[in-house]
Amino acid sequence: MKHFFVNNIKINYIPSNRSIIEYCENIDLNIPHYCYHPKLSIAGNCRMCLVEVKNSPKPVISCAMSLLNKMEIF
Secondary structure (H helix, E strand, C coil): EEEEEEECCCEEECCCCCCCHHHHHHHHCCCCCCCCCCCCCCCCCCCEEEECEEEEEEECCCCEEEEECCCCEC
């Protein structure tokens, strides 16, 4: 089974091309956001949902980034 890590906690998931913020909302992990809504197109303008991803040179927008296997999010 595929998995990812949030603050060093392993979480199993079923890949379905969903964003980081969607998966985290489904498992009751809150990522602050302002412009994100599941029924609207992704804009990513507010930058409130930035998260740190291991081996990424800068923070990524969690509403626009798809979740990948073995991704480590902080």
